[in-house]
Amino acid sequence: MRYRQAPYSPDGEIAAMLDALRGEVRNGTGGSGGLSSERDELTLVLNGDIFDLDAPRVIDNESVVHDLPRTAEHAVPAMEAILRDHPIFVAAVGRVVADGHTVVFVAGNHDIQLTLPEVRDAVKRRIVDAALLALSAQGSDPPDRSVDELGDELGDELGDELGDELRAALEARVVFRAWFHRTKDGVIVEHGNQYDSYCSYRYPMAPFGRKPGEIQPTMGSLVSRLLVSRMGYFNPHVDSSFMLSGFGYLAHWARYYLFSGRSLVLAFAVGALRTMIELVRRRDPCRRALRRAGLHAAARETGAPLPAVAKHARLFARPAEDCLGRVARELWLDRLGLALVGILAALACLCWMPEGLAAAALLAPTLLVAYECAVPKPTLDAVWQGVNRAARLVARAHGAKAVIFGHTHNPEGSWEDGVFFGNTGSWSAAFEDIACTKPVFEARPLVWLRSEDGAAPEEPLSGGLVMWKDERFQPWRADATPSVPRKAEMAKRPRPALRPQATAALRS
Template sequence: LSGGDTYVSHGHQYDPNCVVRDPIDPLIEVHGQPRVRIPFGDLAARYMLNGMGYFNPHQSENYIMSAVAYVRFFFRYMLRTQPLLIWTWFWGAYATLWISLRTHWLPAMRDPMLVDDKVRSIAARAQATPSMVRKLNVLHVPSATNNPFRIARELWLDRAFFLLVSLFLAWQVVLHINIALPISPLWVFVPALIFMLPYAAYASSVRATVFETPLLTPTLAELIFKITGARRVVFGHTHQPKCEQVGPITLYNGGFWSRAFADPECTIRLGEQTFVWIHPAEDGSGRVAELCEWKAAEEMPVRSIYAETHSPVSEVSIRAGAGA
């Protein structure tokens, strides 16, 4: 809680794919050793995306593509450098699914004598109160790992499973026909193509849900305002710089500071380096925020995308005085 007027959070606790189940007590016991419970989205970046060559796990535009785009990308960049990419994806996706489900349901390691001390320590470092910490913790969204089929769909494992089932059924059809009437194994392509029709219909109907749901909804914004009193929220996580009004709160997304590119040759930039700058207002009314770009090649590298004209706290005070 910055300056009493701004709630600053990375934002992952409001994303079902990346929410930490218990941020106050994040440790679990694995094989007799304490381990940090890692959410599904981070496990996917660790075990799958990091091993798939040219994809940047911190920029969704770099790795979320259609099936046709993935095939085109593979033949253009990865056929010679990473020909076993399908195996890398399958192993990484399976490891992500298995570890996510295994660790999600393990109980948190808690010391009952330190519960209040932990909350007070978090509150002190966050410039908040223990009550705020407990209430904000309740606002976190349910984890996507509660639905195993949902995360399997995000990893494309559902389509891999249905594809294998379709090919297996096609082969079984040919085998059973061959018992009564000897035919060439090449006839397997006929039932395979038939089974591919419902598979293609299903695959085309699936849409990625990564970052599709907004991190801050009007209901959530209202609750955050009532809990913290903040009129301004700064998130990151989605790496999409923006400023918008959500309920009683002005939402800023700081975008990303590291450079991101759309192609492995690093010639097509994905946006600019952006950040949120909070500073005292010139009229002394409080603090104002700016969403800025950093253009290193220019003489004046800082360029404001959006700037508040006055502090939202002072605006609330004026309205309260007018109402009185």
Template structure:
């Protein structure tokens, strides 16, 4: 029997070759909607890239010359929030809200969702399994859209699908939010520095409800579940698909949704209200903490991440404050403040007209005069509010410098933003491989943001590893960016 957790783990601390990819957003296959073929078209099997993933694994094996590779799947590999499939014979009660917007993040439900994803992506599972059997290792870093990997049953389901022999089981590892590769590279998904997507406490991620234990999800996840899952013409993988001006929303609605979803405004309003309420109540829910086991939990996270306990605590101090701390800010992001202004304006004008008509017999059409008079002020207010969701790009220089000092590395890799980066900021080399998700600039899915990029870290001069940002295409890779001063 091992005397400590570290003795039960294979040695992951040394690595010659490391490959990092991020944001695959694997989900279930969306059935083609024969009446409205553009409805969630980006989720259909037509755009699965499992075969590209298999080719990618073969390619990095060739680059490594037959030596062992450390593959880091850096967060949002699975998109639990977009899964809408329901079990045919559920062993748990499914609420009305779950039937319309997806299952809650509870262990049995989350295990069902990962089973659905992996069953639909059988080729992805097969490729990953064979990769491990050929002597390589895989690390899953948890992102904001696959926080449900925290559940032990979800991890067990992934291992079940991989069906690895006992001697290969330890070659697959799940880490909470960061991983240190070869003592020279810190790898994080990066959502912990985004106020809209931060997991408030990944050390203690669970909250207790009435007769159940659940995960506390960030605002961004809740918005995807309750709003985006009901608005299938918007692609959640590209910000410009759903963060628009009022004019752009009207144009988009008239072009694509007027017939398919005429009640869009009600769908948005209902989803936004549920998102705001759920986010606000979740913010008040205290995480489940066991004071007698907290040090064991910190040590467990540190060992898996090739870190020490102090690094876990200090990195946790860099987390940003969740946006859910400010409900008014969330209301602005959801456009509920503008909806409230419109409602109050109509109510007051209606009351005014009722009073005036009790004295003078005039038409209700006179109500348009104050409405038009208030319109410029409303438009000015709307234009003065900029969405902060789309303004977050990367963690700032302070976070990079502090994370580097805490972990004693000079290279930091993030994901999450879907934007590629390779730059030198101060003394820190910062990289981001972008995304592999089915991201398109148009509803018809004819303008892909084809980012099959990866980061390749390999031995360089004097035994010091070097990192490259590469684009994988047609079985080959080429350097995408050279580092510059940020």
């Protein structure tokens, strides 16, 4: 679990990138820091899954798996702990806000709790405190005082009323979006999980189930908590390490468990069954009133026209709870059930039809082979391709100049008929080897788009997919595409609490 330790965290790279980004904006106009508006305006969009609230908690330096209810009661302490453990990240985002720019947090499937007002307040409070700290330090050495002491000092210098106005101005620059963000110049930024059945929510603006205030778990969230984080040498950041074929799982077991005295069978069986049971137990049919309320809430939050929001919502993939056969297929429950039926049928043949011994012995494997051929399992690539296709339809719904997703972790960027389609990739602390010496992502991707202030609506944007490498921004290159290992080479390790994906939209 080295990757969960500070030396392997991406915090330092994020901070360096954000400081360089601030410098690029400042140098572009010769402006100064502070809340002045006489310079370029930057909107930094953190495009979902920035915080991993599905990850095991760290208690007394031990990783403890859990499946706590997704409520504010449990989410707020978890978020506060994450923010405390990542002060470099928090300080860097605070400096962006202190410079007068806007930071937008878009909720993803791993940090869907960002839709809860209590969680938003916790994040906003910590970012604003960091911004106040940055403002107090401008033009001097970094202070060694606490945020509370600095707040008292600023209050003494400015007066309580001015101090409150300053905090209110900073708070206005920390924005949250439950579903998607829409800029004035026609950019749609969305995490993209709504087009993946395993991770979609029926009502993304209010993703609750039957219990008020408790977020409905998706299959992806349940699998992360009940399976992947409890099962051995899988790397939750590299899909190919745990999305294996039947022979792949057997080879994985033989490599890591055959002579270890440990087994995955019980963890897998219990986790898969619990996942299915939870999806069935919490199944919540669509309610038109809630759907309509969500559309109106999205239009209010983003400023997008209601008809465009309604077209957008029609593109959602059906939640996994509506596709239980597909869930059973993904969790191998269908094949296990079919194997059990074949074995029972073979035993019945042996007991009552002794002359059918040969046929009985072949019954179970024959049924499995026939089923595998008749009902092929959807590949992960097919799911990701569906997400990418949805981006084109989202652009049509809004008449957007750009649509940016991040869910698939695959950095992409292309211009099609004057419209940009991109994916922000991932900044996760992912490594191909147990020693954490071979990073999966050799370059850090982000999307940086620019538009001119006062430009005509039909005027195109500029920019696109870039990478942060060697402490500077560079054009994205094909050879910078992350390499994905074909075999599971990672020690048991849950997702880190911080999984940043960044999109910068520059408006000048």
